[in-house]
Amino acid sequence: MTATYLRVFAVLVIVTVIEVGVFYVPTFQSFLVPMLLVLSALKFALVVMFYMHLKGDSKIYTFLFGGPLVLATGVLIGLLLLFYGALRLRAGV
Secondary structure (H helix, E strand, C coil): CHHHHHHHHHHHHHHHHHHHHHHHCHHHHHHHHHHHHHHHHHHHHHHHHHHCCCCCCCHHHHHHHHHHHHHHHHHHHHHHHHHHHHHHHHHCC
């Protein structure tokens, strides 16, 4: 059981290092926000599944935590696209 937690911890550390690396690499600046959203969702899912013990629980609990994450991500992406379109419209592009 401890080995599983240590593996999940190692994956979380690796994902965090990737997040920091993505932030500082100029090549990734054009799609920084979507990439960070995906990496954050991965970390959220790992923490919820393993450290909150939802992996073995009823699927309704997984839906109660995962559903709002999907909804919030959709709203966030919609708002980003809306503001991007408004900025382009204001700039006359």
